[in-house]
Amino acid sequence: MIRRVLPALLLAAAPAVAEDGRAVFEARCASCHAVVAGAPPGAGPNLSGVVGRRVGGDSGFGYSPVLEEARQSGQVWDAALLERFLADPEEMFPGLWMGSNALRAAEERAAVAAFLRAAR
Ligand code: HEC
Numbered sequence: 001m002i003r004r005v006l007p008a009l010l011l012a013a014a015p016a017v018a019e020d021g022r023a024v025f026e027a028r029c030a031s032c033h034a035v036v037a038g039a040p041p042g043a044g045p046n047l048s049g050v051v052g053r054r055v056g057g058d059s060g061f062g063y064s065p066v067l068e069e070a071r072q073s074g075q076v077w078d079a080a081l082l083e084r085f086l087a088d089p090e091e092m093f094p095g096l097w098m099g100s101n102a103l104r105a106a107e108e109r110a111a112v113a114a115f116l117r118a119a120r
Contacts, residue, residue, distance in 0.1 A: 021115025024108050028101065035119040044098065050077050051117040066095040079113040086112060 025035070032044035039046055045058035056063045056071030063071065070093065075081075085092050086109045088102050103109045 017111050018114040018118045020107075021111035021113070024103070024112050025115050028103065029112070032098075035116070037120060047116055047119065049120045051079055051082065051113070053077055064093075064095060064097040066093045079117055082113045082116060083109045 025033075029044075029047075032042050034040070034042055034046045035048050036046075037048040039048070041058055041061040045056075045061035045063070050057070053076065054071055055075040055077060056067040057077075083106075086103045087106075089098050090096050090100075103112060
């Protein structure tokens, strides 16, 4: 039942999903990442406008070699790439400096991606 209802709810309630994403972001990500445009980076880069931005695209942040390389290759974040990244960040970018901050639940990853798509 939940399996059939949940996707329909997620589609019908995209703004609500972004709000759920804000709650997850505040609990799990905000200690290191600002999401306000122009705010200085914290322990991690500013993620305002990250969807549609180059990987490694906060010019005020000093990235690890692996993200610097991804930036130079021209790789760009979209929601799908973000969701895949958040499932296992270090698998996508071995040598990443983000600690173990994966999101295990697919719904949380989708909600955070929706929140970040709206965060500009
Ligand atoms: C302990 C601090 C910390 C936490 C918590 C954290 N991150 Fe990060 N994050 C970083 C650092 C540091 C980097 C840069 C890593 C590098 O240069 O290898 C980063 C990089 C990123 C990037 C790539 C940004 C870019 O400009 O390409 C994304 C996206 C990201 N984090 C999302 C998240 C999300 C979403 C969460 C919450 C689930 C999260 N992070 C939790 C520290 C953190």
